[in-house]
Amino acid sequence: MPATQLSDTRRGVERSESARPSSRPFPFFRAGARAEATAGSRPLLVLEDVHKVFRPDRPVLRGANLVVERGEFVFITGPSGSGKSTLLQLIYRRQTPDDGRILFCGRDVARLTETSIPFLRRNLGIVFQDFKVVPHWTVFENVAIALEILAMPRRLVRARVAEALERVGLAGRGGERTGVLSGGEQQRVAVARAIVTEPALILADEPTGNLDPALAVDVLTLFEEIHATGTTVLFATHDHSLIASRDHRVVCLEEGRLVEARRGLRGWHERLRVVGGAA
Amino acid sequence: MKLRAIVARARRGLRGDLRLYLVAVACLTVAFVCLGAALWGLENLAALHDRFAGPRRLTVLLRESPDTTPARELRAALAELVEVRSVRPRTAAELRDAFLADSALGEGLEALPADLFPASLEVTLVPGIDRERIRALAERIGRFPVVEGVETYEGWLGGFDRIVLGGRIVVGGLALLVLLSVLAVVGGTIRLTVAGRRAEIEVMKLCGATDGFVRGPFLVEGAVQGVVAAALATALLAGLYVLGRDALDATVGALTGGRTAFLAPWMLVAMWAGAALAGAVGSAVSLRRYLTV
Numbered sequence: 270m271p272a273t274q275l276s277d278t279r280r281g282v283e284r285s286e287s288a289r290p291s292s293r294p295f296p297f298f299r300a301g302a303r304a305e306a307t308a309g310s311r312p313l314l315v316l317e318d319v320h321k322v323f324r325p326d327r328p329v330l331r332g333a334n335l336v337v338e339r340g341e342f343v344f345i346t347g348p349s350g351s352g353k354s355t356l357l358q359l360i361y362r363r364q365t366p367d368d369g370r371i372l373f374c375g376r377d378v379a380r381l382t383e384t385s386i387p388f389l390r391r392n393l394g395i396v397f398q399d400f401k402v403v404p405h406w407t408v409f410e411n412v413a414i415a416l417e418i419l420a421m422p423r424r425l426v427r428a429r430v431a432e433a434l435e436r437v438g439l440a441g442r443g444g445e446r447t448g449v450l451s452g453g454e455q456q457r458v459a460v461a462r463a464i465v466t467e468p469a470l471i472l473a474d475e476p477t478g479n480l481d482p483a484l485a486v487d488v489l490t491l492f493e494e495i496h497a498t499g500t501t502v503l504f505a506t507h508d509h510s511l512i513a514s515r516d517h518r519v520v521c522l523e524e525g526r527l528v529e530a531r532r533g534l535r536g537w538h539e540r541l542r543v544v545g546g547a548a
Numbered sequence: 549m550k551l552r553a554i555v556a557r558a559r560r561g562l563r564g565d566l567r568l569y570l571v572a573v574a575c576l577t578v579a580f581v582c583l584g585a586a587l588w589g590l591e592n593l594a595a596l597h598d599r600f601a602g603p604r605r606l607t608v609l610l611r612e613s614p615d616t617t618p619a620r621e622l623r624a625a626l627a628e629l630v631e632v633r634s635v636r637p638r639t640a641a642e643l644r645d646a647f648l649a650d651s652a653l654g655e656g657l658e659a660l661p662a663d664l665f666p667a668s669l670e671v672t673l674v675p676g677i678d679r680e681r682i683r684a685l686a687e688r689i690g691r692f693p694v695v696e697g698v699e700t701y702e703g704w705l706g707g708f709d710r711i712v713l714g715g716r717i718v719v720g721g722l723a724l725l726v727l728l729s730v731l732a733v734v735g736g737t738i739r740l741t742v743a744g745r746r747a748e749i750e751v752m753k754l755c756g757a758t759d760g761f762v763r764g765p766f767l768v769e770g771a772v773q774g775v776v777a778a779a780l781a782t783a784l785l786a787g788l789y790v791l792g793r794d795a796l797d798a799t800v801g802a803l804t805g806g807r808t809a810f811l812a813p814w815m816l817v818a819m820w821a822g823a824a825l826a827g828a829v830g831s832a833v834s835l836r837r838y839l840t841v
C-alpha cells in the first residue's frame with residue numbers, strides 16, 4: 270500500500286471495522302504526493318491565524334486559530350453571520366483564506382492547486398443544512414455517487430452503500446426517490462453519502478437547521494455514532510439546546526476569532542489524567 | 549469500466565431530460581436534412597461534371613477527309629504528343645450516321661447532306677492536363693494547313709465548372725451553418741439541462757469529483773444528440789431517395805445520361821462524426837462556467 274494513502278495518516282485511531290486498505294484506492298491529495306511519516310501523530314486539522322475578508326468594512330475571520338485532534342467531536346458555534354459556514358468552506362476549499370494556514374493532515378489546504386482540490390474533498394464528508402441531495406435520484410444513487418467518483422467497482426459500491434444506509438437507519442430503502450422522503454430522511458441520506466467513503470473528517474454545517482428539535486437530536490446522535498467509530502467530526506450549529514444536551518468540545522466564533530468555550534470530555538479526561546499523574 | 553460508468557450516467561441524464569432532448573434532436577434533424585440534401589445535389593452535379601469533363605477531348609475539324617495524306621500526317625504527329633492518349637478519325641458520313649442514330653427524330657433527317665458535318669479527328673487527352681496547356685495545344689494544332697479549327701469545349705465546360713464551384717461554396721456555407729446550429733442547439737439544450745442539474749453537479753464536486761468526471765456524461769449526451777439527429781436525417785433522406793429514385797432517373801437521368809447516386813459513404817461518416825463532435829463541443833462549452841464549485 271503506497272504511503273500516500275490516507276489510511277496511513279489515520280494510524281492510531283482504533284476503529285472496529287475500518288481496517289480496509291483496499292477501500293481507499295485514491296491518493297491523498299494528488300498522485301505522487303508523499304505523506305510525512307509523522308502525519309499519523311500530528312493533529313488532523315490545524316488553523317493558524319486564518320483571515321478571510323469579503324467586505325473590507327466587515328472582516329469575517331480575523332486570525333482564527335484551532336487545533337483538532339484525531340477522533341475529536343467539536344461543536345463550532347457563534348451568532349448568525351459570524352462565519353461558521355465560511356470557516357468550513359475554507360477547509361473544503363470552496364473559499365481560500367486571505368492569510369494564514371489551514372493544515373489538514375499536515376498539508377496546507379490553502380496552497381492546493383485547482384486539480385488537487387477533488388483529492389482533498391475525497392477525504393472529507395460534508396453535510397449541509399439544506400441536505401444537498403439530488404431529488405430525482407434514488408436514495409442509492411445519492412449515496413453511491415461518492416463511491417462512483419472513486420471509480421469503485423459496482424459490486425463493492427452496492428455493498429458499501431447498503432452498509433451506510435443501514436448505519437443511518439435507511440436499510441432497504443435504496444430504491445426510493447430521494448425527493449419524496451421527509452426532511453429528516455433526506456438528511457440521513459446526506460449523512461450516508463458523507464460517511465460511505467469513510468472520510469478522515471466530517472464537516473457538518475448546521476445539519477439540524479432544517480429539522481424539528483426531536484429530529485435534530487436524532488441526527489446529532491447519528492453523528493455521535495459515526496464519531497464513536499473513530500471519525501473526527503466538526504459540527505457547526507447555533508442551536509444552544511443541542512450543544513447543551515452534550516458534553517463535547519465547543520469552539521465559539523467571536524469577532525472573527527475562535528474562542529474555546531468548553532474543553533469537552535476529551536479535555537476533561539486529559540486533565541484528570543494529568544491530575545491523577547500528579548497525585 | 550470507466551466508460552461504462554460514464555455512459556450509465558449519461559443514460560440517466562438523457563432519461564431525465566428526455567422531452568427537452570427530443571425537441572433538440574428534432575431541430576437538429578431538420579438542419580441535417582438540409583445539409584444532406586444539399587450534399588446530395590452537389591455530389592450528383594459533380595458526378596455529372598466529371599462524366600463530361602473526365603478525359604478531356606479535343607475535336608480537330610479538318611478541311612479534307614481524314615484519309616488524305618496531310619490528314620494522315622497530322623494524325624501521326626498528334627499520336628506522338630505526350631498529352632495525347634488516342635486519336636480517332638471520323639469521316640463526315642460517320643458523324644452523320646451517328647447523329648441520326650442518337651437522334652430521336654430519326655426519319656426525315658436522312659435527307660441531310662453528308663458534308664453537313666465536317667470530317668474531324670477526335671483527340672482524347674491524357675488526364676490531368678490543365679486548361680492552359682490545352683489552349684496551347686489547340687493553338688499549335690490550328691497552325692496545320694489541313695486544320696480548319698479546333699474545338700476545346702472550353703466555354704461550355706468553363707460554365708459547368710463555375711456552376712459546380714458555386715454549388716460547392718453554397719454547400720460549404722450550408723455545412724458551416726448547420727455545424728454552428730448544432731453547436732448552438734446542443735449548447736442551449738445542455739445549458740438548460742445543466743441549469744436543472746446544478747444540484748447534481750454541486751454534489752459531485754463536493755464529493756471530490758474532477759471536472760472530467762462531471763463533464764463526461766454531458767459530452768456523451770451532446771454527442772448522442774448530434775449523432776441521433778444525423779442518423780434520423782440520413783434515414784429520412786435515404787427513404788425519400790428510394791421513393792423518388794425512379795422518377796428522378798427517368799427525368800434528370802434521361803437528360804444527363806446517367807443514374808443518380810445516394811450520398812457517398814465517406815460523406816455519411818463525415819456528417820455523423822461532425823455531428824457527434826459538434827454536439828460534444830457545444831456541451832463542453834456551455835458546461836464550463838458551472839464547474840466552479
Ligand SMILES: Nc1ncnc2c1ncn2[C@@H]1O[C@H](COP(=O)(O)OP(=O)(O)OP(=O)(O)O)[C@@H](O)[C@H]1O
Nearest residue numbers: 323324329347348349350351352353354355356507
Ligand atoms: N461568498 C460570499 N461573498 C460575500 N460575502 C460572504 C460570502 N460568504 C459569506 N459572506 C459573508 O460572510 C459573513 C459570514 O457568513 P457565514 O455564512 O459564514 O455565517 P454563518 O456563521 O454561517 O451564519 P449562519 O449561522 O446564518 O449560517 C456574512 O456576513 C456573509 O454575508
Ligand SMILES: [Mg+2]
Nearest residue numbers: 353354355475
Ligand atoms: Mg452558515
